[in-house]
Amino acid sequence: xxxxxKVIAQIGLLSLFVWLGGRFAALTGLPLPGSVVGLxxxxxxxxxxxxxxxxxxxxxxFLLRHLVFFFIPAAVDLMNxxxxxxxxxxxxxxxxxGSTFLTFVVSGHVSQWLRRRxxxxxx
Amino acid sequence: xxxxxxxxxxxxxxxxYFLAKTLYMRYRHPLLNVVLLGATLVAVALLLLKIPYxxxxxxxxxxxxxxxxxxxxxxxxxxxxxxxxxxxxxAILAGVGLGTLTSVVSVAWLxxxxxxxxxxxxxxxPKSVTIPxxxxxxxxxxxxQALASAFVVATGTLGSVFGGALLTRVGVQDxxxxxxxxxxxxxxQGTAMAFLxxxxxxxxxGLAMTLAGLTTTLLAPLxxxxxxxx
Numbered sequence: 001x002x003x004x005x006k007v008i009a010q011i012g013l014l015s016l017f018v019w020l021g022g023r024f025a026a027l028t029g030l031p032l033p034g035s036v037v038g039l040x041x042x043x044x045x046x047x048x049x050x051x052x053x054x055x056x057x058x059x060x061x062f063l064l065r066h067l068v069f070f071f072i073p074a075a076v077d078l079m080n081x082x083x084x085x086x087x088x089x090x091x092x093x094x095x096x097x098g099s100t101f102l103t104f105v106v107s108g109h110v111s112q113w114l115r116r117r118x119x120x121x122x123x
Numbered sequence: 124x125x126x127x128x129x130x131x132x133x134x135x136x137x138x139x140y141f142l143a144k145t146l147y148m149r150y151r152h153p154l155l156n157v158v159l160l161g162a163t164l165v166a167v168a169l170l171l172l173k174i175p176y177x178x179x180x181x182x183x184x185x186x187x188x189x190x191x192x193x194x195x196x197x198x199x200x201x202x203x204x205x206x207x208x209x210x211x212x213x214a215i216l217a218g219v220g221l222g223t224l225t226s227v228v229s230v231a232w233l234x235x236x237x238x239x240x241x242x243x244x245x246x247x248x249p250k251s252v253t254i255p256x257x258x259x260x261x262x263x264x265x266x267x268q269a270l271a272s273a274f275v276v277a278t279g280t281l282g283s284v285f286g287g288a289l290l291t292r293v294g295v296q297d298x299x300x301x302x303x304x305x306x307x308x309x310x311x312q313g314t315a316m317a318f319l320x321x322x323x324x325x326x327x328x329g330l331a332m333t334l335a336g337l338t339t340t341l342l343a344p345l346x347x348x349x350x351x352x353x
Contacts, residue, residue, distance in 0.1 A: 011189070011192050014191075014192035015191065015192045015195075017195045018192055018195055021195075031264070031343075032340060032341070033259035033260075033263060033340065034191065035190070035191040035192075035194035035195055036194065036256065036259060036340045036341075038194070038195040039194055039195050039197055039198050039333075040337070042195050042198035043198040043201055043202060046198060047202070047205070053199070053202065053203075056196070056199065057199055059192070059196065060193075060196030060197075060198075060199040061199070063192060063193035063196050064193060064200070066140075067253075067255075068140070068144075068158055068161075068311075069140045070186060070189055070255075071158045071254040071272055072136055072139060072140055072143075072157075072158055072162050072165065073136055073162075073165075073183040073186045073187055074183075074187060074254065074258055074268045074269060075159065075161075075162035075269055075272045075273065075276070076136075076162045076165045076166050076169075076179065076183070076269075077267070077268065077269030078162060078166070078269045078270075078272075078273055079166040079169070079170070079176065080176060080269070081267065081269055081273075084243060084270065088239055091237035091238075092237075092239070092243070093277075094233065095230055095233035095234045095237055095247060096230070096247070096250060096274060096278055097281060098229065098230075098233050099225075099226055099233055099250070099251075100226075100250075100251065100278050100281050101289065102225050102226075103222050103223075103225050103226040103229070103251055103304075103307060103308040104222075104286055104289055104290060104305075104308040104309075105293050105304075106222050106225040107218045107222025107223075107225070107304040107307040108218070108290050108293070108295035108300050108301060108303070108304035109293070109294075109295060110214075110217050110218045110221050110222070111214040111217065111218030111297075111299065111300040111303045111304070112295050112296075112297045112300035114214040114217055114218070115211070115214045115297050116297075118214070
């Protein structure tokens with residue numbers, strides 16, 4: 001029971017960062033979501049020691065372990081989009097496959113090349 | 124009545140999640156995707172019980188309100204691996220940065236070439252990043268959250284089925300580079316596959332997944348203006 005309360009309180013603290021991120025984006029007028037700005041804020045707060053890992057890690061680990069759950073409600077709406085797949089299915093598949101192929105090749109080769117350049121003696 | 128329906132919607136989604144997860148855990152097949160399987164189960168239950176989609180919306184927004192704190196929580200694995208992050212900074216930043224740019228630009232061009240409607244194109248742009256980032260990009264800049272999540276899952280499935288073999292075929296052997304490519308190209312699903320290759324690949328893929336999400340969200344406003352016709 002105590003652990004459940006702890007997780008809930010820590011999720012509350014994480015939500016505070018979402019709110020802070022949202023305020024920051026609104027005040028600066030930057031087209032960024034509060035959660036993403038909040039992620040950067042939390043990382044900086046952890047690095048600077050302002051927030052201890054122990055304050056948030058159980059809440060964060062709980063949410064991340066079940067991250068896929070929160071995607072299900074967003075995808076249920078697909079029942080209203082059947083027509084798009086019927087009409088454009090083949091073109092969509094080609095665009096997704098082509099772009100994914102290129103992404104793998106570019107990011108794999110760029111990082112392999114830089115790894116070899118910077119650590120020539122390692123391998 | 125509304126409260127009852129909301130509770131039912133949440134219970135239904137939880138049930139679908141645990142059922143889909145149990146099936147995935149048993150067979151471990153990349154095509155048994157928990158998101159798509161879970162969403163299909165919920166959709167079929169709503170249709171069978173003749174519940175209109177509108178009645179599911181309050182439950183949907185309540186569950187999705189936890190997506191914000193979950194996204195913020197991604198700072199935790201980033202912080203835990205901060206030493207790894209700075210040790211491999213050049214490879215990580217360039218691999219993830221250029222990979223992300225390739226993903227968004229190439230899918231926008233291919234989609235324009237295929238003459239897809241604007242709403243579909245906007246939903247395609249964040250296809251390589253994990254769903255919380257993709258949903259935010261679509262919410263801020265237009266497109267459909269449902270289509271975006273379907274495209275994200277399609278990309279992740281494709282990458283987790285063929286990504287490893289593709290990297291071997293094009294000569295990427297370095298374990299860190301393989302992990303970075305899997306996380307950049309196929310987010311969480313790629314990360315799961317990278318962990319099957321090894322701890323080093325998996326950790327790198329997880330870092331790349333979060334950083335690719337950040338990069339995509341930051342670049343989206345600019346890239347949409349440059350690449351997508353109004």
